[in-house]
Amino acid sequence: MIETAGSEVQLSGVTRAYPEGDGVRRVLDGVSATLAPGSITALVGPSGCGKSTLLNLIAGIDPPDGGSISIGGTDLTGLDETARTRFRRRHIGLVFQFFNLLPTLTVEENVLLPQQLDGRDDAGTAQRARALLADLGLGGREGEWPEHLSGGEQQRVAIARALAGRPRLLLADEPTGNLDGETAEAVADSLVALAERDGVTVLLVTHSDELARRAHRRLTLRAGGLTEA
Numbered sequence: 001m002i003e004t005a006g007s008e009v010q011l012s013g014v015t016r017a018y019p020e021g022d023g024v025r026r027v028l029d030g031v032s033a034t035l036a037p038g039s040i041t042a043l044v045g046p047s048g049c050g051k052s053t054l055l056n057l058i059a060g061i062d063p064p065d066g067g068s069i070s071i072g073g074t075d076l077t078g079l080d081e082t083a084r085t086r087f088r089r090r091h092i093g094l095v096f097q098f099f100n101l102l103p104t105l106t107v108e109e110n111v112l113l114p115q116q117l118d119g120r121d122d123a124g125t126a127q128r129a130r131a132l133l134a135d136l137g138l139g140g141r142e143g144e145w146p147e148h149l150s151g152g153e154q155q156r157v158a159i160a161r162a163l164a165g166r167p168r169l170l171l172a173d174e175p176t177g178n179l180d181g182e183t184a185e186a187v188a189d190s191l192v193a194l195a196e197r198d199g200v201t202v203l204l205v206t207h208s209d210e211l212a213r214r215a216h217r218r219l220t221l222r223a224g225g226l227t228e229a
C-alpha cells in the first residue's frame with residue numbers, strides 16, 4: 001500500500017480576466033469550491049468557459065487576479081512564481097491532452113524528469129517509476145522512445161510521470177481528449193484506479209461524459225462560476 005494523502009483544495013472568490021477588444025472579459029468571476037482530500041472531481045462546462053484557465057491557476061502556472069487558492073493549507077496566492085514552481089514540482093502531478101512527453105527522452109527518463117528537476121531522483125524514485133509503468137501495462141517498455149508508442153501508451157507514460165513524485169494533487173486537462181473511445185476508457189480506468197489507490201486528490205477537465213461518470217463529483221463552470229451538477 002502506498003501512503004500518499006491527497007490535499008484539500010480550497011478556492012475562494014477566484015477571479016481572472018483577459019483583455020478583449022477595448023475591455024476585459026471576466027472568465028472566472030468569483031469561483032469558490034472545496035475539493036476534499038482524495039476526491040476525484042470532473043470539471044465540465046461549455047467550450048471557452050474557463051476550465052483550462054482555472055486548472056492553470058490551481059497548478060500555480062498563472063496567478064489569479066483576485067481571490068485565493070489553497071492546497072493542503074498552502075496559499076498559492078501568497079507565493080511568488082519561483083515558489084509556485086517549486087510547490088508544483090513537489091506536490092502536483094499534471095496530465096495534458098497531448099501527453100507532452102519529451103521526444104528525446106526515453107519512457108523512463110520522461111517519467112523521472114519532474115523529480116530530477118526537483119532534485120529528488122534517488123533509487124527509490126526510479127523503482128517507483130518502473131512499478132508505475134508496470135501497473136500501467138508498460139513493463140519492459142522503459143527504454144523506448146515516446147514516438148514508438150501509441151497515443152494511449154503515451155498517455156499512460158504521462159500518468160506515470162504525473163504520479164511518480166507522489167503528488168497530493170493530480171490535475172488533468174482533457175486526459176482522454178486525444179484518444180479513441182476504447183483507448184480513452186482504458187486510460188480513464190487506469191488514471192482513476194491509480195489515483196484512488198494512492199489517495200491523491202484529482203481534478204479532471206473533460207468534455208467526456210464517460211470520464212466524468214468515473215469521478216466522485218461533477219462541477220460545472222458556467223458564466224464565470226461553479227455549480228454542482
Ligand SMILES: Nc1ncnc2c1ncn2[C@@H]1O[C@H](COP(=O)(O)OP(=O)(O)OP(=O)(O)O)[C@@H](O)[C@H]1O
Nearest residue numbers: 018019027045046047048049050051052053054205
Ligand atoms: N492567454 C490568454 N489571453 C487571452 N484570452 C485567453 C487566454 N487564455 C484563455 N483565454 C480566453 O479565456 C476563455 C477561456 O479559455 P479556456 O481555455 O480556459 O476555456 P476552456 O473552458 O478550457 O475551453 P475548451 O473547453 O474549449 O478547452 C476563452 O475565451 C479564451 O479565448
